[in-house]
Amino acid sequence: MHTSSNRTRDLALTATFAAFIAVLGLVPAFSPFGFPVPITLQSLxxxxxxxxxxxxxxxxxxxxxxLLVALGLPLLAGGRGGLGVFAGPSAGYLLGFPVAAAVIGALVYRRGAPYQLGHGLVATVIGGIIALYAIGVPVTAWRAGISLPAAMSGSALFLVGDLAKAVLAAVVAGAVHRADPRLLPSRAPVDTSAVPV
Structure with a gap:
């Protein structure tokens, strides 16, 4: 029964947060200086x-x-959807989204409760910027037909905004974890009995 309850809770959280990402797609995207990858709030x-x-x-x-985007639902910023978006210049960022989320989650959950803002921010930068760019930038270069240095230079336009998103995400996560401490695993207490005095 307990396992069934956990599974139901996991499914509810999965659906709720997928919807959260979709809602952020209602904020219009824009492409600075004609760069082929738009800036959106969905990375937040x-x-x-x-x-x-x-x-x-x-x-x-x-x-x-x-999956919902691939099925054609217009959930990406600008009302985009369908398999075609996974062949465009933004494809690397889209495919990098689950990797970024997993890296952030692994780093935050490895530390466990209580959530610490500084650690959460570092985890978010590592996963949400470094890991995401590592996938997104090369694919942008490939799909847009531009050089890797040009893709890197264009992606630098995102950096300040993404750092601001990382700070905001870390703060929001802190508020959520304070509201529901069960989301984070408890940190195992350090055993000091074996340490010589």
Whole structure:
């Protein structure tokens, strides 16, 4: 019964946070200086999902969101959807979303409760910026037909905004974890009995 209850809760969290990412797609996207990858708020959603749900549930929520997009639902910023978006210049970022969420979740959950803002911010930067860019930038270069340095230079336009999103995501995750401390695993107490005095 307990396992069934946990599974139901996991499914509810997965669906809720997939919807959260979708809602952020209602904010219009824009492409600075004609760069082929638009700036959207949905990467903020991925960061929050990772920091709140942990690696397994966060990846599941993002994959569920991407499945709905692949099925044609216009859930991406600008009302985009369908398989075609996975062949465009943004494809690497989309495919990197579940990886970013999983990396953030793994780092946050590895530390466990209580949630610490500084650690949450570092985890969000590592997963939501470094890991995401590592996948997104090369695919942008490939799909847009531009050089890797040009893709890196263009992606630098996102950096300040993504750092601001990382800070906001870390703060939001902290508020969620304070409201529901059960989301984070308890940190095992350190055994000091074997330490010589």
């Amino acid at each position: 959603g991925v960061m929050v999902v990772g920091a709140v749900l942990g690696p397994r549930r966060a990846a599941a929520a993002v994959l569920f969101f991407l």
